[in-house]
Amino acid sequence: MIKGKSLAPDAFRAASLIPKLEKAGYQVTERNALPDGPRTWTFDASTEPNGARNEAANVEVNQKVKQTISDALVTGQPKHPFLFVIGGECNMSGLASKRIGLMYVDGDADLTKPGEPGSSGNLASMTFTHLAMASGASESMQPFPRPDGSGVVDPSNVVIFGLNADLQGNTRSRMGYLMDEGYRVFTSAAVAKDSEL
Secondary structure: OOHHHHOHHHHHHHOOHHHHHHHOOOOOOOOOOOOOOOOOOOOOOOEOOOOOEOHHHHHHHHHHHHHHHHHHHHHHOOOOOOEEEEEOHHHHOOOOOOOEEEEEEOOOOOOOOOOOOOOOOEHHHHHHHHHOOOOOOOHHHOOOOOOOOOOOOOOOOEEEEEEOOOOOOOOHHHHHHHHHHOOEEEEHHHHHHOOOO
C-alpha cells in the first residue's frame, strides 16, 4: 500500500467532491471495489512469469475492480450517464468499460514495461502501460481491455493528477508519450499552486 494514493479517495471526500457533483446536478452513488481495504504489495516479492512482482495479487484485485464496474453499469442504467473512478496504483486495469472517467492520482507516469532494463519489476510502475494497453503490456493484463480490445484509458476519459515531472521515472520519452497522445496532465507543481484546477 502506498500511503499517498491509498488516502486519495478520503482526501477527495474531505474536499466535498460528492456534494459538489450533486450541486452540479449529478446523482452520485459510491462503490468500493475493495471494501476490506487496499492490498499491501511486497516490494521484495519475486518476479513472476510475465516479468512483474505481485502479479497474481494484482490480477485478483483487477478482477474485483472489473466486477464492481460491471455491476455499477448494470444497476446504474439509465440513471448514471458515466462512472467517475478515483484511483491510482496497479489495481486500476480492471476498468474495462467505455463509460468511465478516471482521475489517476500519482506522481509517476507508471509507463514502465515488464522486463524493461532497470525496472524494479513492481507492477505499480507499469500501471499506465497496462491501462492504455501500450506496446509491451503484460500478458496477465490482457483480460482487462475494453470490449474492442483497446486500452481502458485514452485521452478522452482519464486525467493524470499530481504528476511529479521531476521524478526519475518520468523520463523525457514517457512525458513525450503523454503529450503526443494528448493526455490531460496536471503536475504536482500546478496542484500545489492551485488545487482547484
